[in-house]
Amino acid sequence: MAGYEAVIGLEVHVELxxxxxxxxxxxxxxxxxxxTNVCPVCLALPGVLxxxxxxxxxxxxxxxxxxxxxxxxxxxxxxxxxxxxxLPKAYQISQYDLPLCRNGYLDxxxxxxxxxxxxTRVHMEEDAGKLLHGEGNPGYSLxxxxxxxxxxxxxxxxxxxxxxxxxxxxxxxxxxxxQYLDVSDCKMEEGSLRCDANVSLRPAGTDVLNTKVEIKNMxxxxxxxxxxxxxxxxxxxxxxxxxxxxxxxRGWDEDRGITVVMRSKExxxxxxxxxxxxxxxxxxxxxxxxxxxxSLPELPVARRERLIRDYxxxxxxxxxxxxxxxxxxxxxxxxxVYPDAKKVSNWVMGEFLRLLNSQNLxxxxxxxxxxxxxxxxxLMDEGIISGKIAKTVFxxxxxxxxxxxQIVEEKGLVQISDEGELAxxxxxxxxxxxxxxxxxxxGKRKALGFLVGQVMKRTKGKANPQLVNRMxxxxx
Amino acid sequence: xxLFELTAHELADLIRRGEVSAEEIADSVLRRIDQVExxxxxxxxxxxxxxLAAARAVDARRQKEEDSGxxxxxxxxxxxxxxxxxxxxxxASRMLENFVPPYNATVVEKLYQAGAVVTGKLxxxxxxxxxxTEYSAFFPTRNPWDLSRVPGGSSGGAAAAVxxxxxxxxxxxxxxxxxxxxxxxxGVVGMKPTYxxxxxxxxxxxxxxxxxxxxxxxxxxxCALVLNAIAxxxxxDSTSVPMEVPDYTSxxxxxxxxxxxxxxxxxxxxxLDPEMAEVVKKGVKKLEExxxxxxECSFPHAEYAIAIYYIIAPAEASSNLARFDGIRxxxxxxxxxxxxxxxxxxxxxxxxxxxxxxVKRRILVGTYxxxxxxxxxxxxxxxxxxxxxxxxxxxxxxxxxxxxxxTAPCLPFPLGEKLDDPxxxxxxxxxxxxxxxxxxxxxxxxxxxxxxLPVGMQLIAPAFKEGDLxxxxxxxxxxxxxxxxxxxxxxxxxxxxxxxx
Numbered sequence: 001m002a003g004y005e006a007v008i009g010l011e012v013h014v015e016l017x018x019x020x021x022x023x024x025x026x027x028x029x030x031x032x033x034x035x036t037n038v039c040p041v042c043l044a045l046p047g048v049l050x051x052x053x054x055x056x057x058x059x060x061x062x063x064x065x066x067x068x069x070x071x072x073x074x075x076x077x078x079x080x081x082x083x084x085x086x087l088p089k090a091y092q093i094s095q096y097d098l099p100l101c102r103n104g105y106l107d108x109x110x111x112x113x114x115x116x117x118x119x120t121r122v123h124m125e126e127d128a129g130k131l132l133h134g135e136g137n138p139g140y141s142l143x144x145x146x147x148x149x150x151x152x153x154x155x156x157x158x159x160x161x162x163x164x165x166x167x168x169x170x171x172x173x174x175x176x177x178x179q180y181l182d183v184s185d186c187k188m189e190e191g192s193l194r195c196d197a198n199v200s201l202r203p204a205g206t207d208v209l210n211t212k213v214e215i216k217n218m219x220x221x222x223x224x225x226x227x228x229x230x231x232x233x234x235x236x237x238x239x240x241x242x243x244x245x246x247x248x249x250r251g252w253d254e255d256r257g258i259t260v261v262m263r264s265k266e267x268x269x270x271x272x273x274x275x276x277x278x279x280x281x282x283x284x285x286x287x288x289x290x291x292x293x294x295s296l297p298e299l300p301v302a303r304r305e306r307l308i309r310d311y312x313x314x315x316x317x318x319x320x321x322x323x324x325x326x327x328x329x330x331x332x333x334x335x336x337v338y339p340d341a342k343k344v345s346n347w348v349m350g351e352f353l354r355l356l357n358s359q360n361l362x363x364x365x366x367x368x369x370x371x372x373x374x375x376x377x378x379l380m381d382e383g384i385i386s387g388k389i390a391k392t393v394f395x396x397x398x399x400x401x402x403x404x405x406q407i408v409e410e411k412g413l414v415q416i417s418d419e420g421e422l423a424x425x426x427x428x429x430x431x432x433x434x435x436x437x438x439x440x441x442x443g444k445r446k447a448l449g450f451l452v453g454q455v456m457k458r459t460k461g462k463a464n465p466q467l468v469n470r471m472x473x474x475x476x
Numbered sequence: 477x478x479l480f481e482l483t484a485h486e487l488a489d490l491i492r493r494g495e496v497s498a499e500e501i502a503d504s505v506l507r508r509i510d511q512v513e514x515x516x517x518x519x520x521x522x523x524x525x526x527x528l529a530a531a532r533a534v535d536a537r538r539q540k541e542e543d544s545g546x547x548x549x550x551x552x553x554x555x556x557x558x559x560x561x562x563x564x565x566x567x568a569s570r571m572l573e574n575f576v577p578p579y580n581a582t583v584v585e586k587l588y589q590a591g592a593v594v595t596g597k598l599x600x601x602x603x604x605x606x607x608x609t610e611y612s613a614f615f616p617t618r619n620p621w622d623l624s625r626v627p628g629g630s631s632g633g634a635a636a637a638v639x640x641x642x643x644x645x646x647x648x649x650x651x652x653x654x655x656x657x658x659x660x661x662x663g664v665v666g667m668k669p670t671y672x673x674x675x676x677x678x679x680x681x682x683x684x685x686x687x688x689x690x691x692x693x694x695x696x697x698x699c700a701l702v703l704n705a706i707a708x709x710x711x712x713d714s715t716s717v718p719m720e721v722p723d724y725t726s727x728x729x730x731x732x733x734x735x736x737x738x739x740x741x742x743x744x745x746x747x748l749d750p751e752m753a754e755v756v757k758k759g760v761k762k763l764e765e766x767x768x769x770x771x772e773c774s775f776p777h778a779e780y781a782i783a784i785y786y787i788i789a790p791a792e793a794s795s796n797l798a799r800f801d802g803i804r805x806x807x808x809x810x811x812x813x814x815x816x817x818x819x820x821x822x823x824x825x826x827x828x829x830x831x832x833x834x835v836k837r838r839i840l841v842g843t844y845x846x847x848x849x850x851x852x853x854x855x856x857x858x859x860x861x862x863x864x865x866x867x868x869x870x871x872x873x874x875x876x877x878x879x880x881x882x883t884a885p886c887l888p889f890p891l892g893e894k895l896d897d898p899x900x901x902x903x904x905x906x907x908x909x910x911x912x913x914x915x916x917x918x919x920x921x922x923x924x925x926x927x928x929l930p931v932g933m934q935l936i937a938p939a940f941k942e943g944d945l946x947x948x949x950x951x952x953x954x955x956x957x958x959x960x961x962x963x964x965x966x967x968x969x970x971x972x973x974x975x976x977x
Contacts, residue, residue, distance in 0.1 A: 001830060040579055044799045046572065046680040047559045050716045081795050081846075082737065083823055090798030272846035274855060277685035277792055280714055 004239065005204040006232045007212075008167050008197055009159035013152050014184045015127060015192040022126045023093065023279075024049030024153035030190055034132070034144035043151035043353050044088035049278050052077075056151040057100075057282065060124045060185040063153055063291045064101025066177050066299055067119045071289045071318065075283040077101045077124075079113065081272045085143050086129040094154075096273040099123035100282065106177075107171045107301075110320075114164050118158030125152050159198065164228035168221050171195060172323065176300045180325045188219050195224055201235045201245070215253040215259055227252035231259050303328055311341035320349050326334065326363035327353070332371035338377050348372055348405075351391065355398045367401030368394075376404040388461045389413050417464040422455070425463070426471050429454045437476055448472060479504035479608035480641035481962060484550045484698045487644060491538070498538075498549025498904045501644075502593050505551040508641045509595065514969035517617050518627075518637035520556050522596040523563055530593045537591070546701050547801045548591025549829050555602055555634045555642030556597040558584055558679040564975065565595075567680050569602045571800045571807045571830035582713065583647060583677020583689050583706045585920030590705045595643055599633030601745050602832045603797065604654055604682040607904040610895055611834045618891065619661060620963040621929055624645035625888040628658030628904075631670040633690045635662035640965055645693040645702055651682050651881075652785055653908025656920035659934025660883035663922045663961060665693045665949070668908075669703060670939045671915030672717040675710030677741050681787035684715075686912040695959045699919065703942060707890045721942070727943040732951040733767030735944070736874035741890070742778045743907050744823060752907040759923035759933045759952070763880065766951050773872055773879070777864045783900060784858035787845045788913070798836065803824030825847075837898065860965035866914045873938045873954040878948055881907050883932035884921040894965045917942045919949050922958035930958070 021028050024041035036314035040048045046078060055133055065069050078096035129148035133141045155174070163169050175186045175193065186193045190216045194376055200212040218224045230252075235245050250259040299305070300322045307318040307328070322328045334344045352373070379385045385393060385408055396407045408414055416422055429451055431436055438468065440447035449467070479487065479501050490496045506524055514520060514674035527895055534549035554560065557567045560576035580588065587594070596699040601611040610616040610647040617632045619625040620640040631648030633928055640644050650668035659666025670689045670894025691702040694758070704725065710716040739760055744753055764770045801823050804807035809825030814946045817825060845854040863966050872879060885906055894901050911918045916936055923933035933952075937945040 040577075043804065045805065046565070046567070046575065046579065046799070047557075047577070047578075047678040048579075049713050049715075050678050051712060079795055081798060083798065083801060085801075085803045085819065088804060090801060143510055244951060271846045272795070272843065272848075272851075274791060274795070274846055274851075278681075278715065424641075 003204060004201045004236050005162055006228070006229060007159045007200045007202060007209075007238045007461060008089055008161035008164075010155075010157045010161065010167060011196045011198070012061075012155040012157075012171070013194040013223070014155065014186070016026060016056060016151040016153060016179060016183050017185055018053055018055045018059065018151050020053055021149040022053050022056050022124070023149055026149065028150055029146075030185075030192070032146055033393035034142070034146060037146045038122060038148070042088070043145060044372055050093060050276075052282075053151065056124055058292060059151075059181070060100050060122065060153055061284070061289060062181050062296055063155075063178065064104065064122050065175040065289075065293050065296060066181055067101070067122065067155070069104030069119055071284060072098060072100055073108065073284055073286070074098065074104070077279045078273045079276045082269065084128070085141065086131050086145075086148070088129065088145060089147055091128060092117075092128065093276055093279070094125035095123035104169065106173060108166060108173050108367075110163075110166050110169055114234045115161070115170075117166075117170050120156040120158055122155050125154060126150065128154050128421055143311070145346055159200075164225045164232065167197065167228055168225040169223060171221050173300070176323055176325070180297055180299050180303075181324075182297075188221065191219075193449040197224065199226060199228060199231050199235070201232065201239060211243065211247050213247065213259075214249045215252055216249060216262065219254075226257065227259055228229055230257065234259065273338060300325075307331075311335060313341055313345055316344045317342075317349060321345065324363060330363055330370055334373050337371070340377070343377060347377070348392070351394050352398075355395065368397065368398045372397045372401075372403065378410065379404055383415060383464060384408065384415055385415050386458075386461065386465055387465075389415065413462060415464045416459055416462050417467055419467065422459070422463055422468060422471060425455055425458050426468065426475060429458065430472070430475060440476055477765050478641070480644070482644070483694045484547060484644050484701055488546045488548075497821065498531035498534040498593060499528065501549060502527050502595070505595055505643065506512060509683055510780060511969070512620075512642065513624040513639050515623055515833070515967055516620055516636050516640045517615050518633040518640065518642050519596045520566055520599050520614060520633070521554070521564055523594055524867045525947055526563070527593050527595045534591045534593070537709075543633040544591040546922065547587065547705055548906065549593060551593045551595045551644050552587060553595050553598045553634060553637045553646040553966050554584060555600050555631050555646065555648045555901070557600060557649055557680040557682075558647060559680065560584055560594070560597065560759060563597065565597065565680065566614075566972075567603045568600045568614060569832065569835070570613045570954060571594040571808065571829065572680075572775070575806055577678070579678060580673035581689075582710045584678065584843070586706050587647070592705075598631070598637055598638055598643075598646060598648075600837050600893070601630035603680070603793070604630040604651055604687075605655075605793070605834045605838055607657060607901045608889065608891075608894065609633060609636075609658075610891065611832055613832050616891060619829060619888045620965045621663060622888065625890055625929070626661070628659075628661030628888060630654040630658075631666075631692060632658045632661075635659050635664055635666065636691045637663045638662070638694060639963055641962070641974045643731035643788055645691060645698050646700075647689060648692055649679055649682075650688050650690050650908075650912065651686045653905040656908050656918060656932065656934060657790055657884045657905060657936075658921040658971055659692055659935075660702060660930065661888040663930030663932075663958070663963070665699050665921055665927075665953075665959065667693075667703065667919045667942075667945075668911065668917060668934075669707065669942055670917040671912075671940070673707050673721075673743050673917070673940060674713055675708075675716045677710055677712040679791075683792040684796060685792060686785075690703050690914070691871075696919075696921070696953045697725065697728055699949075700728060700946050703946075707942075715726055717940075722943060724946055727947040728950040729947060730951055730954050731767075731829070732763070732948045735768045735878060735948055737763055737768045737770045737920075737948070739774045739930055740778070740879055740881045741772045743776050743881035747903070747906065748882055749887060749926070752882060752885075752887065752931050755924035755926055755931045756933050757869050761783070762878055762950060762956060763948065766950070766955060771876075773876065775868050775872065775910070777861065778910055780861050781865060781913060782906055784861045785905075785909045785913060786841065786902060787854050788862065790842030792824045792842070792845065793835075793843045794839045797839060799830075800827070800829060800830060806830070809846055834898065834933075862913050865910055869910075869914045869916060869938075877937070877941075879923050879936040881936070883907060883934040887929045887931070889927055911936055915939060917945055921949050921952060923952075923956070924958055925961070930961075
């Protein structure tokens with residue numbers, strides 16, 4: 001990247017998980033049969049009127065506050081007019097010149113430095129429906145209006161982001177905040193979190209504004225980073241070979257790993273915005289905003305600091321645990337009963353996350369609850385299972401939801417702590433490896449480990465390692 | 477006297493005393509429709525069976541001694557831009573010719589709950605755009621006082637039906653005078669309530685910030701009764717105001733002494749037919765005789781009202797009517813033989829074929845006024861002038877309880893005469909439009925005749941002062957004979973009508 005720096009701004013659309021749609025009482029659900037969550041209002045039949053869902057407004061204020069924005073005491077809804085079959089009113093209810101929230105920021109930690117990304121605005125709007133092309137009857141397009149009227153927030157950043165990695169981290173932080181607020185599922189693959197990016201390049205250290213390119217169709221955090229890396233690379237090669245970057249909209253092609261042109265040159269779209277006369281202006285009193293501010297949950301940054309402070313966790317652990325509210329909740333629930341925080345953290349960050357990721361599950365989808373983990377840790381402490389067996393037990397709990405004690409019993413995994421039971425095996429091992437015994441006697445401390453391993457092998461890992469150690473030492 | 481000639485409150489009394497049944501009343505009105513509809517052409521859809529069934533239901537309830545209220549069993553016609561569940565709602569447009577809503581407008585729902593007998597859906601200018609009902613895509617309605625003339629618009633079907641006895645009362649909508657001007661043309665009482673007093677849910681939108689549902693009745697008491705039935709907050713309309721609604725009949729005292737009444741002098745200028753000016757001035761004199769304190773006043777920004785109305789209303793209309801695109805319901809242009817229309821063509825053909833000339837004209841004007849580069853010069857400027865007009869009223873109402881003016885500047889025109897001159901037609905609403913821009917309540921009352929044609933007088937009140945409006949209107953009406961006059965309309969004999977059936 002020598003010589004150039006990227007100027008990146010993001011536009012993020014978030015579907016909110018209100019119970020009902022933005023302007024009618026239809027259920028706000030993903031994945032229902034087409035055109036089942038619809039009513040005359042979201043179908044835009046003649047004569048019907050929108051009525052604002054108060055929870056949309058409250059969610060929007062909370063997000064604005066969490067992103068350090070000013071909340072407008074007076075804002076309004078506008079109509080954004082355009083024709084498209086998935087837009088039943090032929091206008092989208094949105095906010096134009098008086099957004100609900102503006103002038104905020106989000107701090108992102110990147111490799112030891114902090115990047116402050118300005119939030120230009122956060123505004124409320126409704127989603128459009130969806131077209132299904134060529135399904136059923138080839139040549140026809142079908143319209144599904146389940147999504148029409150689903151509440152959205154549009155979050156627009158300042159062009160403050162300098163690297164693709166910062167962009168990804170910004171989104172991860174934003175997602176964590178939205179999940180802490182419990183306002184969205186934030187699933188990029190289901191479209192409940194969508195991101196477009198504007199990218200331009202300029203000579204490092206200048207404040208030139210070069211032609212920007214918009215990138216769409218990125219449906220994972222990784223894709224955002226990769227698409228931006230590809231685009232930065234593309235623009236740099238153009239500049240380095242003396243070429244010209246055109247203003248255009250490019251789509252991210254995940255399979256080919258490149259951005260491709262969607263539309264060259266922005267069409268002059270004229271949305272004919274004007275205040276929606278069907279909706280009264282939104283007037284928020286300072287008391288109301290204050291009430292919502294007080295209702296905010298603890299946010300990721302604060303929680304991370306608290307975990308370090310209260311449990312003495314390393315900053316790294318606290319960072320990993322608080323990246324997801326559910327994971328942090330899981331951790332804290334364990335610690336409430338089982339106060340060895342570091343031990344809990346090791347299991348949650350290690351085995352638990354590994355299994356979740358490998359099976360592509362959310363914390364809440366796991367069959368394993370905090371009490372599962374705590375019971376297992378207690379079995380370890382009591383010497384009933386070894387650390388090695390614990391890993392087996394943990395995976396079994398994760399897969400089946402059975403309790404640790406039950407697994408240990410069913411599989412006969414109880415640690416052998418009876419000297420009598422082990423004595424024969426220990427003698428066998430000593431007899432089978434006289435050379436090793438000799439080495440140990442000559443001062444080769446490591447040789448003992450080999451012998452312990454042999455005992456463990458013969459007991460299928462069930463022998464109590466401390467006991468085996470002691471017994472071997474005694475006998476040699 | 478025939479039942480169809482009576483008012484709602486007179487009929488309600490007869491029902492209450494057990495002298496007539498709701499079915500007899502419905503029958504009388506339906507027979508009147510058979511008798512004169514061929515001449516008047518007020519109805520787009522007559523819901524004969526539903527009306528009779530509703531009337532019988534009211535009678536059945538009365539048998540069980542249930543008092544169902546003053547509008548129970550009274551036949552009402554509805555302007556065809558009010559959605560009626562199971563009954564087609566066309567807005568007098570090809571675009572919605574076959575549209576059957578799965579819901580009732582809130583006002584319709586409220587009337588049903590009051591036991592109303594809906595006789596059908598009334599003709600109008602297409603999507604309520606026009607001042608003569610000649611812009612109906614189906615046929616023009618005629619003025620019952622003179623069948624060669626228009627009934628006014630856009631609630632022309634509603635006004636004509638009430639005047640002709642084809643409905644006891646009607647609901648219309650008023651965006652710039654669409655209830656009051658036809659009320660004036662047809663010699664009935666027309667009221668546009670305060671914006672936000674009556675729900676707009678289910679009223680097919682023309683210009684959302686101006687539209688209001690209101691009534692066309694034979695007298696002021698009926699007007700109060702209907703307002704009682706339809707006013708009040710509706711959770712389905714966020715612009716409807718959450719407030720307690722009084723019993724409007726309690727204002728009908730016959731007394732109006734001490735009411736301060738401002739006569740808007742700009743509305744008696746050269747634009748007004750001189751003979752009508754005389755009639756309205758006589759009406760104002762009557763208000764003075766009845767104890768009103770009458771004084772001339774000035775409404776400085778009145779002259780801009782029409783100009784900004786024809787920016788704001790089309791701007792909103794261009795957006796409201798964009799949903800009629802042929803995709804989900806309503807008219808869709810035919811696919812050509814062997815060739816399918818692409819999306820752009822489908823939109824263009826559907827809207828070209830589905831909308832009539834006046835609707836297209838206003839969509840074009842509105843789209844232009846909102847487009848970037850012109851927004852500030854037209855739409856934004858219009859909003860600013862709208863504020864000035866509101867200010868004018870606010871200032872006037874510091875000195876006056878009510879304002880008075882003619883309702884319309886002219887008598888009903890001959891059919892076809894003004895059809896090719898939209899600007900002249902736009903001026904027919906010159907006295908009514910400012911009221912909508914300010915969201916105020918106003919009523920048009922019959923106040924005399926010129927050459928056998930009715931003349932209306934308009935009273936305007938501050939927001940939510942419908943009570944004052946009704947009080948003065950009632951005092952005026954009780955001391956004048958005009959509301960008793962009925963048009964000299966004979967039509968076919970009922971026997972012929974049955975045969976023609």
